[in-house]
Amino acid sequence: MFGVGDRVRTRLMNPAGHTRLPAYLRGCPGRIEHLLGTLPFSDRRAAGLSSAEEPAYTVRFSTRDVWGAGGDSHGSICADLFEPYLEAAE
Amino acid sequence: MSHVHETSGSAANRVKALVATLEAAGVLTERDLDASVESFLERAQPANGARIIARAWVDPSFRERLLADGNAAVEELGVDLSHWAPVKLRVVANEPGNHNLIVCTLCSCYPIALLGPSPTWYKSDAYRARAVRDPRGVLAEFGTQIADEVAITVWDSTAEVRYLVLPQRPADTEAASEDALRALVTRNGMIGTALL
Numbered sequence: 001m002f003g004v005g006d007r008v009r010t011r012l013m014n015p016a017g018h019t020r021l022p023a024y025l026r027g028c029p030g031r032i033e034h035l036l037g038t039l040p041f042s043d044r045r046a047a048g049l050s051s052a053e054e055p056a057y058t059v060r061f062s063t064r065d066v067w068g069a070g071g072d073s074h075g076s077i078c079a080d081l082f083e084p085y086l087e088a089a090e
Numbered sequence: 091m092s093h094v095h096e097t098s099g100s101a102a103n104r105v106k107a108l109v110a111t112l113e114a115a116g117v118l119t120e121r122d123l124d125a126s127v128e129s130f131l132e133r134a135q136p137a138n139g140a141r142i143i144a145r146a147w148v149d150p151s152f153r154e155r156l157l158a159d160g161n162a163a164v165e166e167l168g169v170d171l172s173h174w175a176p177v178k179l180r181v182v183a184n185e186p187g188n189h190n191l192i193v194c195t196l197c198s199c200y201p202i203a204l205l206g207p208s209p210t211w212y213k214s215d216a217y218r219a220r221a222v223r224d225p226r227g228v229l230a231e232f233g234t235q236i237a238d239e240v241a242i243t244v245w246d247s248t249a250e251v252r253y254l255v256l257p258q259r260p261a262d263t264e265a266a267s268e269d270a271l272r273a274l275v276t277r278n279g280m281i282g283t284a285l286l
Binding site for chain 2: 020021022024025034036039040042056058060066067072074075076077078079080081082
């Protein structure tokens with residue numbers, strides 16, 4: 001479980017099936033913005049495997065951390081991501 | 091609002107097959123379905139969003155509750171989001187130093203109950219791809235100039251949260267009634283592609 005303000009990094013992953021981790025946000029450092037409680041984990045649910053819930057978070061990314069130097073210098077992108085997409089970062 | 095892809099013929103076929111099976115089993119009829127969709131769409135209007143925004147402008151304690159727990163706050167105004175479970179409403183407020191923009195890059199998630207059916211451009215590949223890559227440029231194409239010193243936060247609706255932008259109250263409206271304020275709220279203002 002993560003708390004508000006924790007530094008995280010999205011996993012570099014490329015699953016064969018459904019995922020709600022957008023490709024453009026893979027491998028990016030961000031911070032936990034908001035706790036969403038637990039929600040049915042769409043990746044497993046879409047595969048018909050289970051409707052079990054996973055913790056979910058709104059994660060804030062600096063636009064530069066997502067797009068590099070071409071990104072807006074002081075903008076950010078927030079996305080709602082399940083815990084299995086995230087790892088702790090320093 | 092649902093995660094149905096606009097190009098997904100297989101999903102449409104599955105829905106057709108499901109409806110046919112339910113009809114054959116006597117569970118429901120095409121007419122029941124139409125009536126249910128019609129009754130939802132009758133209630134799903136941008137006027138709902140405008141009512142929420144105008145109230146937040148005139149009532150600071152409502153604004154605080156709205157930003158803290160969107161579902162509970164809009165229920166106070168009689169907007170029923172029970173069909174949304176477990177979807178959460180998150181209202182994000184524009185401020186002098188920060189502008190908010192809403193997108194769903196994965197499909198076309200959108201608070202239909204509060205804004206009515208989404209505009210075609212919201213579901214387009216171009217908007218979905220470019221809103222996160224170049225929000226300032228996309229906004230400029232909408233005729234919305236955001237000053238360089240104002241940060242832009244893009245909210246990508248990738249899970250069970252629907253976003254609504256609380257625009258800044260237009261200048262020189264101190265004397266306006268709540269009813270008059272409602273009329274100033276636009277759908278695009280609540281998506282973040284327009285200023286009011």
